[in-house]
Each structure stands twice: as C-alpha cells, then as structure tokens.
Amino acid sequence: MEEEEKLEVIEEQEPAEAVAEEAELEEVKAPEEKKETIEAEIPIYKKVKDVQFGVLSPKMIKKMASAKIVTPELYDKEGYPVDGGLMDIRLGVIDPGLKCKTCGSKLKECVGHFGYISLARPIIHLNFTSVILTLLRCSCRECGRILIEQEKIDKFGEKLRQFGKEKGEEIMRKKVKDIIASTTGKTGGKCPHCKAKQHKIAMDKPTTFFEDEKRISPIEIRTRLEKITDDDVELFGINSKSTRPEWMVLTVLPIPPVTMRPSITLETGERSEDDLTHKLGDIVRINQRLFENINAGAPEIIVEDLWDLLQYHITTFFDNEVAQLPPARHRSGQPLKTLTERIKSKEGRIRHNLVGKRTNFSARTVISPDPMLMINEVGVPEIMALKLTVPEKVTSWNLEHIKKFVEKGPKKYPGANYIVRPDGKKKKLTEETIEQALEELQPGYLVERHLMDGDLAIFNRQPSLHRMSMMAHKVRVLPYKTLRLNPAVCFPYNADFDGDEMNLHIPQTEEAMAEAEILMLVQTQLISPRYGLAVIGCIQDSISGNYILTQKKFQIKREEALDILMQVGISDMSKLPKKELVTGKEIFSMILPEDFNYSGRSKSTEEPELLIENGKLISGVMDKNNLGEGSGLLLRNIHKKYGEKYAVDFIGKVFRLGIAVLMKRGFTTTVSDTDLPEKVDGDIKHLLDVSRQEVNDLIRSYKEGTLDSFPGRTLRETLELKIMEVLNRARNEAGLMVLKNADRNSHTMLMALSGARGTTINLAQISATVGQQALRGKRIDKGYSLRTLSCFEKNDMGPEAHGFIKNCFKKGLSPSEFFFQAMVGRDSLMDTALRTPKSGYLYRRLANAMQDLKIEYDYTVRDASKRIVQFVYGEDGIDVSKSEAGKLNVKRIIKEVSGE
Amino acid sequence: MNKKIDIKKHIFVPKHQKLSEKEKEDLLRKYNITTSELPKILKSDPMALSAAAKTGDVIKIIRNSPTSGKSVFYRVVVNG
Helix, strand or coil: CHHHHHHHHHHHHHHHHHHHHHHHHHHHHHHHHHHHHHHHCCCCCCCCCCCCCCCCCHHHHHHHEEEECCCCCCECCCCCECCCCCCCHHHCCCCCCCCCCCCCCCCCCCCCCEEEEEEEEEEECHHHHHHHHHHHHHECCCCCCECCCHHHHHHHHHHHHHHHHHHCHHHHHHHHHHHHHHHHHHHCCECCCCCCECCCEEEECCCEEEECCEEECHHHHHHHHHHCCHHHHHHCCCCCCCCCHHHHEEEEEEECCHHHCCCEECCCCCEECCHHHHHHHHHHHHHHHHHHHHHCCCCHHHHHHHHHHHHHHHHHHHCCCCCCCCCCECCCCCECCCHHHHHCCCCCHHHHHHCCCCCCCEEEEEEEECCCCCCCEEEEEHHHHHHCEEEEECCCCCHHHHHHHHHHCCCCCCCEEEEECCCCCEEECCCCHHHHHHHHCCCCCEEEEECCCCCEEEEECCCCCCCCCEEEEEEEEECCCCEEECHHHHHHHCCCCCCCEEEEECCCCHHHHHHHHHHHEHHHHCECCCCCCECCCECCHHHHHHHHHHCCCCEEEHHHHHHHHHHHCCCCCCCCCCCCEEEHHHHHHCCCCCCCCEEEECCCCCCCEEEEECCEEEECCCCHHHHECCCCCHHHHHHHHHHHHHHHHHHHHHHHHHHHHHHHHCCCCCHHHHCCCHHHHHHHHHHHHHHHHHHHHHHHHHHHCCCCCCCCCCHHHHHHHHHHHHHHHHHHHHHHHHHHHCCCCCHHHHHHHHCCCCCHHHHHHHHCCCEECEECCEECCCCECCECCCCCCCCCCCCHHHCEECCCCCCCCCHHHHHHHHHHHHHHHHHHHHHHHHHHHHHHHHHHHCCCCEECCCCCEECCCCCEEECCHHHCCCCHHHCECCECCHHHHHHHHHHC | CCCCCCHHHCCCCCEEEECCHHHHHHHHHHHCCCHHHCCEEECCCHHHHHCCCCCCCEEEEEEEECCCEEEEEEEEEECC
C-alpha cells in the first residue's frame, strides 16, 4: 500500500520534469531559427500543433548539447571560463560584454545552451524508479516479454489501450500489474513466453533494486529494460517512440545552461556559484574519478563505492529532499537548492513566480476615513506619492511644465524619479544627475513624475469578490501615512477602519488610464449588477444627520442654514426661502434637482410617506430606507435620470449635509438615553412575572398530564415549544414597551429609528430584558446530568434554568445568566469563525465554474464553447443593473412616454 | 400502497413536450446551433420516457419562474 502511494507521488513529478526538458529542448532550437530570421529578414512564425511529453534519449541529450563537460574546474588563473568546464562559454553568457560561443548573441539575448556529461556507469533516474520497478516486475528477466500470455494480450490489448486513453496511463499500468498478479499464480512464477523462472524484485528506496535479496546493478537493469519490445512497452501505457524504458537509466546527463545557474560576484570581487553549479561540480568530479579508476583497473569495491557516490550526487541534483538520503549541504551547513526545490512548494517557481506575480507601481497600507474627500477620490500619503510615478510624454508644448518636475528631483514633491530616453534607456534622477537631465530633456522623452492630485489609481480590498472590489479613484495627495477614502465607499469594498489595509495600483499607459476611467471609476459602479440598486449611499452619522434635518419639527435660523449649505458645497442660495426660520425639509430640498419627482416610503412610522415634487421634499423623513446603501429607489432614480456623475455628486452632498447638521446641532450618546420611566420598569417586571407564571402553569399541566401535544410532537417537545413561545412573546412585548416609552428624541433611539446604527432589539436588551438565549434553536439544555448548572435543581424546567435572561444589560446579569450568555456568545463566535472560510471557498468555486458564461446577442447565456445554459438570461432577459431592483417599472415608463 | 404514481401530475414536475421535426428545425435555426449546443436530458429520464422520446429528439420544458412567470427551456435527448 505504502509503495503505491509513493508511486503516485513520484509519477506526478514525471510530467513536470518532462515539460521542463521539452521546454528546454525548444530553447536550444530557438537560436538557430533566429539566425535564419536575421539572414532572410522574414520572421518565421510557427504554430504549435501539439505537445508531447516523453523522456529524453541519450542521443537527444547529445544532440541538443553544445558542449561536452569533462572537468570540474570553473575558471583558469585569469578568471576566464575553462573550455569543457561547467561555466564553458558555449553554454551561454552571464557576463556583460561577452558573446556566446554557440549563438553569437550577447547577454540577455542568449537564452543559454545545454551541455552534457557521459557518465562512467549508468545511473538510475530518481523520478522514474517506480516505473522501472513496475517494468522489471512485469517483464521476463530472460526474454524481456511482458508476463502475460499471447492470447490474453490479443484478447485484452485493445480494451486495455482504450482504458488507458480514458482513465490515464497511470491506472492502465496498475491494471497491467493486476493482470500479471492474477496470471503468475497460474503459471507458477514462470514466463508464459520462454518459461524462464521469475524472481522476486524489490526496491530499496530511493534507488537500489534487489532480485531475491541480491542487488541488481543499473547496468543489469538497463539491459533488461532494453529487452522489452516496443509492442509490450505500449501495453504499459508508454509511448515507445518518445520514451524507451532504458532511457530512464541515465548514461549521459544533460547539463543545464549557465543562464539558469548564474554566478554572482560579491562585493569583495569573489565569485559565488549557484547551488546547481556546486552540485554539478560534484557530479563531474566523481564521474572523472570513476572513469580513472575503471581505466586503471581498480578493485571492484572502490569502483562500486564511487558509483554509489555518483548515484547519490545525481539523485540529490534532481531532488535534495529525498527522505532516505541526507541532503547535500553547503560548507555552512545549509542544504543546497536543487532542481525539484526550485519548482515545488510555496517558494518554488510555480507558486512564487508564475501564479504569484507581483507588480510595480502599487502600494498598500492601513486605511482611514475622510468624509471631506469626494466619493471618487482616494487620499494617498505623500511618502507614497514620492515613490509611485506616472509616465508623462514630453512634447514641445509641455516641455517647460515637465522641466519643473525634473528640477525638483526625486526627493521634493512634486518631482520626478526617472527620465526615459526615446531609445528606451532609463535614467535615475539624483541630486547630481538633475542638471544633466534638464539639459538633455527634449520632446520624445518620457518623464516618470510623482503621483499628483487628479491622477488615476485603482483601489482594491481583498477578498475581491465583486467587480466593485476594484474601483478607480482620483488621487488626492495628503499628509500623514494612511490611505484615505470616503466612508460612503466602505460598503462596496466591505471595509472598516479597525486596521484594514487596501491596495493601490497606478495605471502606467494612456490606454490603461482611459480604460480605468471609463470602466472602473467609482461612479460607473454605483448600481449593483446583483440587485440593481445603489451600492454607495449614506452610512452611520450622515443618516442620523439627514434624519434629524428632515424631521417635521426641525427649524433653524436662515444664517445657520446658509452655514450648513456652504459646508456642503452649495453657493447658490437663491432657492432657499427668504424667511427668518427655515425648515429642515427646505434645506434638504436645496440639494435636490429642480425637476425631480419621487414617492416612496420611509422607515419612520411618524411620516411614512416620502414625497418629492419638483425638487421639493414635501413630506417624509430621510432615513436608511432612502439614503442607505442597497436600499430604496431614491438614489437609483437620481442615477437613472441625471446620470452617474450627478449621482455621485448628489450622494457626496447628502453625506456632507448629514454631517454638517450634526456638527451644528451636536450629537452624542449616553447611558441615560436608554432610561425608562419608573412606571415602565415596573410594567416590564410585571410582564416578566406573568410570563414566569404562565410557564409554571405549563410545566404543572405537563406534569399532571393535562397538556395536549401538538400533532407529530412528543409531549416534551410540545412543552418546550410552548415555553419558548411564551418567553419570546414576553421579550417582544418588553421590546415594544421600550419603543413606546423611551424618549424618541434621545440620540440612541434616534440612531435605531433612522437605521443609522443599532436595532430596537438592541435597545430592549439594554433597558428591558436580554431574553431567551438559544443554542441551535432550542433553549439551553447542556451541562450536568438533568440540569444545566449545579446551582439549579435537577429536572428544573423553569425559564431561569434554561437560559432565560430576565435582567437587562444595564441592570446587570446574574452569575448563571452571565454564564448562559457566554455560552451562546462563544457558540456564535465559533460558528462565524468556522463558516467564513467555508462559504468563501464555496463562493470561489461557484465563481470559477461560471466565469466564462456570457450573454450573447440573442439573449441566450452560453459557455465558452457556445453551449446554451439559459435560453433567456435570468428567464426574463432583464439586465439587473439597468433595472430598478430587478424589475421594470412599467408605470413610470408609460408615464414618461405619454406625459413628456 | 403499491399504486403507481404518475409523476407528470406532481406539482414539482414541469410540463414536458416533445417537439415535432419541424419545430426542432425552427428552434435550431432560431439560435443558429446544432443539437450539440443544447442542454441535455437522458433518454432514461422518467420524463423523457413518458414522452416516448428517441435519441436526438428535443423536449420543450415549460416551468414556472420567479422572475418571469413562465419560462421555456429545451433539452435534447441523449443516450444513457
């Protein structure tokens, strides 16, 4: 079992290896093509028809190599690469100024070329051991045929091939093994073709093979693999044209080009070689010694020792983390990073460099709110603006303008960090180079100037689940060190300011900027494509402010109203009635467009009808239903009628209006806000007492057996349900009493009523009763045997013993109540902590599964291969982002068409 | 208890109709597709069986929809 598991692991690496080799092979060919291209001046385009994976043959390795490596020396006395050494200049260039001896191109142009070493003795390739084992076990040791009778091959061959095509070669090989296991029993361990006796073959990890406890040398293994016929190889699921089994035992080893293992020159002038070069040096050295010893006719023990050492070095060259081998180390003791380590795991090429690419011109830091920013702005700290740059083309018209940036240099804002010459050469600006750069600067140059107000930036917060999670904002360079955003855009980003960080990206080309501006700017994302309502609206205190402002009783001196409106950014006061005292509704109407009509509903019970006629707020209060994000059609209709630019402006104005009102009036919250009149306190106490009595009656009738059970429920369940109902009713009634008797003008109540923050349930819990604590929809019923806590009597079914909290938060909880509350609190905390990643993954899978569904011009929803998924999008063909909450407002359309 | 239930009468089963050859042609022309682009229904599906559909037939399904009241869907019968 263990072996099979291992088999899978190793096999998985095989294709990766093959890809690497294949790709490298291509690279070797490429320069030749390039030569032709230069001569003929016609580019040659080739279309990739198919890709095949296989194992490199020794012939191929020699063919693709441009140098044979014979010496472990790297450089001669002058520091020049030795011919036939590992840094041979035929393998590519890594020094500036030198030319490649193979292709003649310079540094960076030459991709490098392979070399090879002839191994003195064959070496098992680590990643193929499992395949070799299967092949050895399943073929005859004498004649090399597969251990299946000819008739059976004829009978099952086709089926097996079919099977391999469908399920993969891996499974096919396993199947072959099974078939052989079933036949050997019948044949008595003899080859069905030549009747030779077969022996048991075992493998000692990583690379040693045994036949009946006797070691088989790689030479022997290779000759056995050679004997397997091409037809039999096919049965194992191996393409004999691209992969002969004996190629899995190495006789020559390809040497990777120097370009993939460049040496670095230290400050001391000393050269430090790459880990791969070190490893290859070991291989070449031992290989040479092995050659010499064999030629000198050294005793077999010495030769075998060296052979094993060579096997170790080559194995660790491929993978330095083989479980059974000690990893090869530097002199300092840190393990070498060889081929496999380069590719795999989080720090490997794939996850680190290919999937996890990083970008320049981006920034990330903590965010904080700034309500005085426009909704489509982002505040960027000056330190960031000094590093983030925008390329600006120099023309004869803006030359003087741009020179000002260059003059300031990289340290003074607003300056510039680089200038780019028309030939693409980049020059860093420093104190010393500014003067020269100024002289040099002329049309055609590019200047990377510091980020400035009005530049575009793409702002993002993870997890990016939405298209609204990445929006373009206009930059405002500000002091201090956080990224600033208008709190109204918190909702689409799902951001708060408890330490959240966000990312900023600066588009670098005109195309990118134009695209970001047209498609991604905040105002273009105002209406959610999910439910067709505004995703940006007022939050928190701006809702409270507008609620206070538009209440019936709000009146204010005209001068003060002017103050507020000026703060919002309105300077034309001609619309404001010329009276001593103006009402809040009149002030609010100032920001409404003059020809705007709207009717809707408010959250408030006092003035539920919201009516706007000709830009005048006639009745109704502004609250969360109208101004909040994702609710109400007020913002939706303004967006529809006046366009997105107007709509963001409007939201910005409403937002600032709300805040300005609160600044003028003052707004705070205290514990006494939730105080109730003494009489009400008594009423609540009485209510709870009555409920307690009711529960007691229920329990008594249950014990007496006079309780009737609900259909489909046991008596006990019925009692539970009835008790729950009574207690819930008590809590709700207490809540209503609080709502009725609390001071509606207290700020705490005001916040709950306007929907700015908190609910009436929260208020009831603070001032009346916390109510029943429930675990999974039931009263708490855990703990000791027959009781929840040891302070209760056994079998106590009363409210207190099962998590009913009759106290309110303000009065304080009794110890047992506190404990129950902590139980439920902990449970819900665990629940959210466990559920978030699960639902996140679920969403991700859904998003990936549906990512290339697209609505075609005939309204059908189709996948990437044009198969129909839905015949009409959403079954009604409505574009939700152009609808009002997913519906067509037919009445309004008729009115508009007939009325205007 | 062994009475056979007529699934066609169940409220959760939408109406299935077999399209005639002509209707099928029209449908394919309307969407400019071949049957391979259509959603599939197994020949062994109880509703396909009850419509006595052959492989390659198209079945029209009329469902109640929360967004549009009624919605029409087509499926091509495949082997299995």
